[in-house]
Amino acid sequence: MLSYLRERFASRLRERGRRRAxxxxxxxxxxxxxxxxxxxxxxxxxxxxxxxxxxxxxYKMTIFISAFLGSWFLFGLLWYVVAYIHKDLPEFNPSINHTPCVENINGLTSAFLFSLETQVTIGYGFRCVTEQCATAIFLLIFQSILGVIINSFMCGAILAKISRSKNRAKTITFSKNAVISKRGGKLCLLIRVANLRKSLLIGSHIYGKLLRSTVTPEGETIILDQVNIDFLVDAGNENLFFISPLTIYHIIDKNSPFFHMAAETLLQQDFELVVFLDGTVEATSATCQVRTSYIPEEVLWGYRFAPIVSKTKEGKYRVDFQNFSKTVAVDTPHCAFCLYNEKEAKAKEKKGYDNPGFVLSEVNETSDTKM
Incomplete structure (x- = not known):
């Protein structure tokens, strides 16, 4: 048991060491x-x-709370200073005929409560500004305007944060692995993508970028060289009817960067395939982008995705997400170059070739043996 755990731990360390960035x-x-x-x-x-x-x-909630508490406390200090300068506080023993700038401010706590009531327009009616001080009237106007600005900015930021389109992107999921197999007689790289909501993404567009390190003829090394990867769906790669899971595929032809790769050399390659899905949220008309990536260890050669959509007896279509990332081994050529050579060989077998330089001549055979 101890040796098994030791080997398991060593294999985990080796896998972590081979893990690609x-x-x-x-x-x-x-x-x-x-x-x-x-x-x-x-x-x-x-x-x-x-x-x-x-x-x-x-951090946003910290700024939200600090903005309100800070403004209330700051203006509370200012209201306390106004009352202190005008000698409205009880320690100055104001006369009965004394008219304060703000009624019923007896200290810093009551000044803070009046600041809160003014900025959030609660208005309990116990404390109010009188016409005795122009300074108090100006401070009341300034705090009211600044309070509206703070309320609009912070509440707008919270609402915008909640309704950001990247939250919608979390309900779009990609398959854990990409697979390479034959599709329509061509070798293709296939990826499955699903929309977990019944609401559609309008004008969806799928494309990919292959990131790899390349060396230019001038000897310059480019770490993140980007190569465009075109993905297709049977109905086209734009304006997708994205109501059920789709299988997107990239044809590995002579123009594809995967053309010179083979099943035996795939894990030795150094690349990262980044897949993008752009669309417009139907409910909010906001654009969103979903991204994921695949490294060579996550690309399975010689597999295809298991069926996921079925039709019930009631006539409804059912999507079984248990098979969403499930793959099935299929017979697949071990390289795209071999598949194209095989097709060319079969095509040549069906054709006849004439040699204009070939001349058939009859030769009479004679025997030198005399009877």
């Missing part, structure tokens, strides 16, 4: 880090709206 994770997040950026972080404050939207929820 990927630019895009399976859930679409980009694994990239920016270093030595010359511009200061002040540029992010210029586009404060996008900066707030990109923050995580914990």
């Amino acid at each position: 990927r630019l895009v994770s399976k859930d679409g997040r980009c694994n990239i880090e920016f270093g030595n950026v010359e511009q200061s972080r002040f540029v992010f404050l210029i586009d404060i709206w996008t900066t707030i939207l990109d923050l995580r929820w914990r």
Whole structure:
């Protein structure tokens, strides 16, 4: 038992050591880090709206609470200063005929409560501004305007964060693996994608990028060289009727970067296939993009996807997501080059070729043997 656990642990370490770095994770997040950026972080404050939207929820809620509490407390101090300067506080023993700037402010706590009531327009009616002080009237107007701005900005940021289209993208899922097999007599790379909601994505478009390291004829090494990968669906690659899971495929022809790969050499390749799905959310008309990636260990040569859609006796179509990423082994050529050579050989067998230089001549055979 101990030896088995030791071997299992060693195999896990070897797999972790062979694990490739990927630019895009399976859930679409980009694994990239920016270093030595010359511009200061002040540029992010210029586009404060996008900066707030990109923050995580914990930071956003911290800013939300701090903005309101900070403004209430700041204006509470100002109201306390106004009352202190005008000698409205009880420690100054104001006379009976004294008219304060703000009624019933007895200290810092009551000034804070009046600031809160003013900014959120609660208006309990116990504390109010009088016409005695122009400073108090100006402060009331300024806090009311600033309070509307804070409410509009923070509430708008929360609403925009909730309704961002990337949340819709989480209900679009790709198969765990990509497969390579024959489809329509051609060698293809196939990927399955599904929409988990019944609402459609309007104007959906699927495409891919193959990321790999290349060396130019000039000797320059390009780490993330991008090659376009065209994906097709039987009904076309644009304006998809995305109500049920679709199997997209890329034809491995002579123009494909997968043409010179084989089943034996696939795991030795160094590439990352990034797949994109762009569409418009039907409910909000906002555009969204779904991303995922596949490395050579996640591309299965000689497999196809198991059937997933069936029809019930009641006439309804049923999608079984248990078989969504399930694959089945099929007979597949071990390279695209072999498949094309096989087709060319079969085509030549059906054709006849004439040799114009060939001349048939009859030769009379004579025997030198005399009887």
